[in-house]
Amino acid sequence: MDQDLDLMLRVRAGDSASFEELLRRYRVPLVSYFRRMLRDPALAEDLAQEAFLRVYKARARYRPDARFTTWLYRIATNLALNAIRDRKEISPAGGNESSDGEAELLPVVDSKPTVEQLLIESHRVWLIRDAIQALPENQRIAVILHKYQELDYGQIAKILGVSVSAVKSLFFRAYESLRVRLEPLLKGGLI
Amino acid sequence: MSCTEREKLFGYAQRLLEPREEHEVRAHLESCPTCRAAAEEYRKVDTLLEEWTPLEPSPSFDARVREAVEPSGASRSLLGLFGFPGLRWMAPALVTVLVVVAFVAVLHVRHGRRAAHAPAQASSMPAAPDAPSAPPTETMGGEEEVKLYQNLFMLEDYDLLAEFDLLSELPKGETKVDN
Structure with a gap:
């Protein structure tokens, strides 16, 4: 049996040490996931905390019918999407996606890095982050979940509620956009 | 190159293709530098x-x-036991123990307070030359002691106690002690 799934079943049975172990295993991946999905690091941590809280609260209802990571990232993805949509409601001018969730290839916010941001991450990483965060929601989720969180297409399909071939198509379109956006790095200008 | 072909090229770069398709693309790449460069670019991304x-x-x-x-779990139910199924049976037992402990504690405090008062009262009264002063507890009559129990504030505030999380399973207001 999947080790995480086993840990979650122990949490369900009342073993708080197993929850600690899940926290230890997924603190970095979850925080990274939210920080890749959103631009605000403080909000990303708040949402990662909320995701752990939801896992804990839902322990009694947990059913091991899917891999633990599928369940965990479904919770996380819903939280991230709600946060993104809430922000758009607050500032509709900041949004650049059409009603079907597809975005134009425009940065979500001003794409110039601040001095602080550049101190934290290199200019190259900043460009990569900017390119990924400018992707439409579903493409962004597919790329981040597959490339960084190491979920397979089947898991991503379950999380997004689409077919596996639709995920492959999302992934392809995302890479097409990234190829254009990251051209300066790919051509060796900044590499 | 058409979009479908590019998608196949992407699939090749990501190793997503079936063996037969993969073989076909590889054969094509050997003779097509443009597609080779495109596949290489996906890998670079x-x-x-x-x-x-x-x-x-x-x-x-x-x-x-x-x-x-x-x-929401460990500390909400005080001992961290009742957040999990299977241990809820302990709640009534714990409530009983807590009530008994509270009752004994109140008795102890009242008793101690009276013990502290009694010598003060005794010293303010003129002492009878031949009667030695008795310990304060012995001076209290049975009737007086019953009144004391009836006035215990903990029992008067039974409803307040029942609002506590752990005592919430007790029936409300049924065992209130009247003065």
């Missing part, structure tokens, strides 16, 4: 994305998660 390494949470993150989780 993949490598480039890896530069964005995992991000560590702030030092207070774990503590914040524990704080958020505790009220």
Whole structure:
């Protein structure tokens, strides 16, 4: 049996040490996931905390019918999407996606890095982050979940509620956009 | 190159193709430098994305998660036992123990307070030359003691006690002691 799934079943049975172990295993991946999905690091941590809280609260209802990571990232993805949509409601001018969730290839916010941001991450990483965060929601989720969180297409399909071939198509379109956006790095200008 | 073909090229670069398709694309790439360059570019994008390494949470993150989780489980039910199924049977027993402990504690405090008062009262009264002063507890009559029990504030505030999380299973207002 999947080790995480086993840990979650122990949490369900009342073993708080197993929850600690899940926290230890997924603190970095979850925080990274939210920080890749959103631009605000403080909000990303708040949402990662909320995701752990939801896992804990839902322990009694947990059913091991899917891999633990599928369940965990479904919770996380819903939280991230709600946060993104809430922000758009607050500032509709900041949004650049059409009603079907597809975005134009425009940065979500001003794409110039601040001095602080550049101190934290290199200019190259900043460009990569900017390119990924400018992707439409579903493409962004597919790329981040597959490339960084190491979920397979089947898991991503379950999380997004689409077919596996639709995920492959999302992934392809995302890479097409990234190829254009990251051209300066790919051509060796900044590499 | 058409979009469908590019998608196949992408599938090749990502190793997503079936063996037969993969063989076909590989054969095509040997004779087509444009497609070879495109496939290479997808691989470069993949490598480039890896530069964005995992991000560590702030030092207070774990503590914040524990704080958020505790009220809904371990500490909400005081002993951390009742958040989980199978241990709920212990709640009534614990409630009984707590009530008894509270009752004994109140008795103890009242008794101690009276013991402290009695010598003061005795010293303010003129002492009878031949009667030695008795200990304060012995001076209290049976009737007086019953009144004391009836006035215990803990029992008067039974409803308040019943509002406590652990005592919430007790029936409300049924055993209130009248003065």
